[in-house]
Amino acid sequence: MMGGLVILWTDALVFLLLFFSVAFAVYAARREHLRGPWRQVVRSRVGVSTLVILSFYVVIGLLDSIHFEPQFSPDQQTGAQVQSSEVYSLFDRLVQPLRVRQEKTYSAPLATHLYAKENIEQPDGTVIRDFPRLQYGGAHLADPERDWAQDIMRLSLIGLIKGLVVTLVMANILFALLAARRSGGFAGAAKEVLSGKSDIPWRSVLITLGLLLMVLFWAVELSGRYHLLGTDKVGEDVFYQALKSIRTGLLIGTLTTLVMLPAAILLGIMAGYFRGWVDDLIQYTYTTLNSIPGVLLIAAAILMLQIYMSNHADEFNSLVERADLRLLFLCIILGVTSWTGLCRLLRGEAMKLREVDYVQAAVAFGVGHFQIILRHILPNVLHIVMITVVLDFSGLVLAEAVLSYVNIGVDPTMNSWGNMINSARLEMAREPVVWWSLMAAMIFMFTLVLSANLFSDVVRDAFDPRLRSSR
């Protein structure tokens, strides 16, 4: 049973961002100077492969950004309708089993037994101390020792085959679509793609997509019966946590830029275009802000937020809302510390552009300053803005982890890779080592950051011809 929609602050901004991106894409598609470089991006093998990976992350992030009211479920003992306390997302709904199947405490990836020994009462009344079976992980096995390996192999195989089949179906649809567009028919299109001769490197897309789908189906298949990446201290599925953290990582990486863009663009162009006292004032502002070490400014601001929140605890309806506001605030304060770089770049560019002939001509014709900025300056600095947005992303995702470690990042109750790593610090000291939380966070983060880094390289090369020569 679905409750009504709940729109958190960050959700609203995510969809605003999505709207802007689509609007910008439409705008860019009609202008050759923006469209050309993007065409180059989608023609690069690295570009399309990373784009596929990034879109997987984005889809999960978006699914996780549609929230519903807490649902009512019948209580097991009394049968009365009980409202669960948490707002949940569409993504939670999809992976419901992962969310609700909690164990008691740690368990290793794909384990059938708990991490810690417990007193277990045998059927005959004696008590022995042993690792108890997990409540959900591998619960279907009669004799884990004998069947475990075989079961894992079987499930993996099924998953991989399913992934392969879906990929093949998608490949065939692609060939059919391509064949409909040009002569040569289905076989011709397939041959062109598979030999890697197509304009857009569809072969790379298919390989990346195939690998991702196989991993996805493998994970789905195994998660149905086991805890793929183990469970954490309170028995929550680590795989689920890592997936939930995607939204946090993406939000930090994108919302921060969204928040800082208006100020950076406006002030940067104004400083470069008007010069004089406007320039002095704006330069002074960003030098001052920049001279405070970023981490300390964030720490100071977050400390102040904590004080505010604990003094006005009654203003927040739920933990989720509170964590959400803190995330938004973190994005804003990260934006405040990171807009200066873009502002300085835009100032330099605007300074160059105001001396260009067509701007001089516009001035001579008596066109207003506002019009000139809007018509002549802004369109010509958009590529710088775009490169900065893409370049900043991976740095921000990494920064989140560090900030959460210092306790000035996202709310401790929120799923994030930083929080996972933070808790892993103590787990590494345990014997035997609890490595899976750390590993899961690292793998998810690494994949995202690596794809973003490679993608941003391609984008920068496409938009910045000066750098292209040095490759």
Added chain:
Amino acid sequence: MIAYIVRRILYAIPILIGVNILTFVLFFVVNSPDDMARMNLGMKRVTPEAIENWKAERGYDKPLLFNSASQGVGQVTDTIFFQKSLKLFQFDFGTSDSDRDIGYDISQRMWPSLAIAVPVLLIGLLVNITYALLIAFFRATYIDIWSVVLCVVMMSISGLFYIIGGQYLVSKLLHLMPISGYDTGFAAVKFLILPVLIGVVGGIGSGTRWYRTLFLEEINRDYVRTARAKGLSEGIVLFRHVLKNAMIPILTGVVVVLPLLFMGSLITESFFGIPGLGSYTIDAINRQDFAIVRAMVFLGSVLYIIGLLLTDISYTLVDPRVRLS
């Protein structure tokens, strides 16, 4: 030259005043001292007297900007802004919540910070420049391509992972070095090796890639072509011409971070239990000791501005094309 430096220093003063006002607003206006007291004393059932006591102990019981109860100059000086904010200009940081002199703590704790930061910087520079030169030598071959891929991969790994992984591998599995801790004098060396090593390894990715771009930019210049046309060997071209010219951006990039080395590294120091300024700051943030955070914000800004100043000066020294204006 001297006139230029003096002008730059004068220009720094309004920036410092700006930082000062900003921290004042952040720490005392956005949240009043009452809020801070309530936070520190625990939220529930705090009597007004307890709050007054807490404020009086720390000197937060004065008015923010203007004290009408005092006489003459006291109306301006006997305020929080004057006592807590303006005194920072004299490097008088006051006392922390645990009643220690912050200025003294800072002067003690900056040495362990430097003991890590300086070797990391120097060894890192050496390693990165060597590697980048090597890549430039083998440019446009498979060595180049795979090295760049390696750099991007290394850049994409979180710094936290280097630390946790390094600690686990070197200290826990191989038992080569102590996991964390610190000692005085030369005994500290064995505690320093691991953090320095990890600092260097963690910086290879971005550092090498950046230097490679610098080198490759120089390699396409005309003077390099001339040097080759003269018949100089590739090695001499790289070392005598390319390296020398690429050193300008490298040096100025280093100079700007030099003063900030004093601040230490937040993460490394707290992971390795090194009593430097980085862990000092983290502890202060976790204990919500505002006096220390305020002092560190101010100190950080001063050091950053000194860094900018040094960069400008070093530019004029190493690059004769830059004129003072």
